[in-house]
Amino acid sequence: MQRDVQLTVIGKVFKPNPNKVLALNMTLKEYFRLVRRYLSFNSTSKTLLHENGYEKAKRLFKLNTALIQTARDKTIEILKSFQKNRKDNSALRPNRVSIRFDKRCYSFSKTTNVLTPYWLTLSLFRGRRVSLPIVFGEKQKARIEEAFRGEWSFTTVEMVKRDGEWYAHFVLKKTVELPDEPETVIAIDRGEANLAVAVAISKKDPVKPMKGRFWRGGEIKRIRGLYSHIRRKLQEKNRIGKVKELGRRERHKVNQQLHIANEIVAYAKQFPKPIIVMEDLNGIRRKFKKSKRLNRRFHSLPFRKLQTYIKYKANLKGIEVRYLSKKETKNTSKICHRCGYVTQVKGRIFKCPNCGMEYDRDLNACINITHRLMSSMGWGSCEPPEPADVTGGVKPQPNAGSPRLQSGEAHICFGTSWSDGE
Ligand SMILES: [Zn+2]
Structure with missing residues (x-):
C-alpha cells in the first residue's frame, strides 16, 4: 500500500528589495480580499465557487489566474476546518491568510549567487514576477537539498507574512510503501x-x-x-x-x-x-x-x-x-x-x-x-481472555488484596523497560 508523506520546509526571504516587498504586500491584500469574498458564498463546493466567483474575480482582482484558483481552494479548506471544529459559521472571519502558489505560478532553483543559492520566483499577476532570495536553517537546508536530489517532490509554496517579515513554506511530498499486512x-x-x-x-x-x-x-x-x-x-x-x-x-x-x-x-x-x-x-x-x-x-x-x-x-x-x-x-x-x-x-x-x-x-x-x-482489523479473537488463574483456583474477591502481576513475564509492566525518553 502506498501513502503520501508531506513535509513543510520553511525558509526566510532574505533582505528583499523594497519594490519586491511592496508587490508581495499588495498581492497579499488582494488575495485576502478574494478569500473573504469567496467566504461570503459560504459554500465548500468548488463548482459553485468557480461558477459564481471566477470570471468576476479575474476582472476585480489583480491576481494571476492560478492564484484565483488557490484562493478558492484555500477558502474551502478554511470553511471545512471551521465546520469541523465549531458549529457556527457566522463567526468565521480569519484575520490573516497566506498566499498559496502552485506549480503554475512559482519556480524554485539553485544558483551560484553568493548571497544565497536558493531563489524563488513568483508570478503575482499579469506581467509581474518577483525573484526572492531564500535562506534556510541547517535542518531545513538538508531537506531542501534532498528535494533537489529528487527524494521529495515540490508541491505548493505558501507565502506567509509574520511580524513584517516574509517566509516561504515549501510543501514537499514523498510516496512511501507500507506493508499490506501488519503483524x-x-x-x-x-x-x-x-x-x-x-x-x-x-x-x-x-x-x-x-x-x-x-x-x-x-x-x-x-x-x-x-x-x-x-x-x-x-x-x-x-x-x-x-x-x-x-x-x-x-x-x-x-x-x-x-x-x-x-x-x-x-x-x-x-x-x-x-x-x-x-x-x-x-x-x-x-x-x-x-x-x-x-x-x-x-x-x-x-x-x-x-x-x-x-x-x-x-x-x-x-x-x-x-x-x-x-x-x-x-x-x-x-x-x-x-x-x-x-x-x-x-x-x-x-x-x-x-x-x-x-x-x-x-x-x-x-x-x-x-x-x-x-x-x-479482524485479527483472531480479541475478546478479553479468560481471567488467569492467579490465585490458585480461588476467584479473587473484590478489593481482597489482589495479587500483583509478576513483571517480566507475560505482561511486561511498568518498571521493567521504561525510559524517560530524555
Ligand atoms: Zn479484570
Whole structure:
C-alpha cells in the first residue's frame, strides 16, 4: 500500500528589495480580499465557487489566474476546518491568510549567487514576477537539498507574512510503501502522568502485550513550569508584549523536545511489520472546559503535536499509522484489559475488582487501544481472555488484596523497560 508523506520546509526571504516587498504586500491584500469574498458564498463546493466567483474575480482582482484558483481552494479548506471544529459559521472571519502558489505560478532553483543559492520566483499577476532570495536553517537546508536530489517532490509554496517579515513554506511530498499486512499492533497513548505510553501486541499471540514503555516528558514539564513562573511575574508588572514573545520561545523549546517521536518510532520499528494506532484527539480540548486545573494538566503535555511527528516519522520509515475515533476508544481507560470488567480507576494503578489484575493505568488503557484496532482489523479473537488463574483456583474477591502481576513475564509492566525518553 502506498501513502503520501508531506513535509513543510520553511525558509526566510532574505533582505528583499523594497519594490519586491511592496508587490508581495499588495498581492497579499488582494488575495485576502478574494478569500473573504469567496467566504461570503459560504459554500465548500468548488463548482459553485468557480461558477459564481471566477470570471468576476479575474476582472476585480489583480491576481494571476492560478492564484484565483488557490484562493478558492484555500477558502474551502478554511470553511471545512471551521465546520469541523465549531458549529457556527457566522463567526468565521480569519484575520490573516497566506498566499498559496502552485506549480503554475512559482519556480524554485539553485544558483551560484553568493548571497544565497536558493531563489524563488513568483508570478503575482499579469506581467509581474518577483525573484526572492531564500535562506534556510541547517535542518531545513538538508531537506531542501534532498528535494533537489529528487527524494521529495515540490508541491505548493505558501507565502506567509509574520511580524513584517516574509517566509516561504515549501510543501514537499514523498510516496512511501507500507506493508499490506501488519503483524504487530503498537498503541501509543498519552498518559495520565506520562507524555506518552506505548505497548505492542503481536498477531501471533494477541493475549500477551509486549514491552510496555513510558516517556514521561519530564523536560517538557520543567520548561512549562519555568515559563509559567516567568509569565506570572511579567503579568504582575503588566508587560503583555513580553508575555507574547515568551510564548513563542516556550513553544520553540517544547518543540525541540518532540524528538521523542524518533524514539517512539524506533520502539515500534523493533517489532516485525508494525502498525501504530493512536486516539484521534480532535475536539478533545473542548470537552475539558469545565475545570481549568484539569485543562492545564492535560494540555501541558503536547501529545497532539507529538502525534503529528510520530505519524510523519513513522510513515517515512514505512510504518502505517491509524487513528481511532473517540467513539472507538470509549472507555479504554476504565476497562480491565484482561477480563473486560469496567471500573473506575483511582490513582496510578488499575485494580480490577473482578479478576484481581493490578496494572499501570496508562499501560492498561494502551493495551485496550491495541485490542480495539485488532478487532477492527479482524485479527483472531480479541475478546478479553479468560481471567488467569492467579490465585490458585480461588476467584479473587473484590478489593481482597489482589495479587500483583509478576513483571517480566507475560505482561511486561511498568518498571521493567521504561525510559524517560530524555
Ligand atoms: Zn479484570
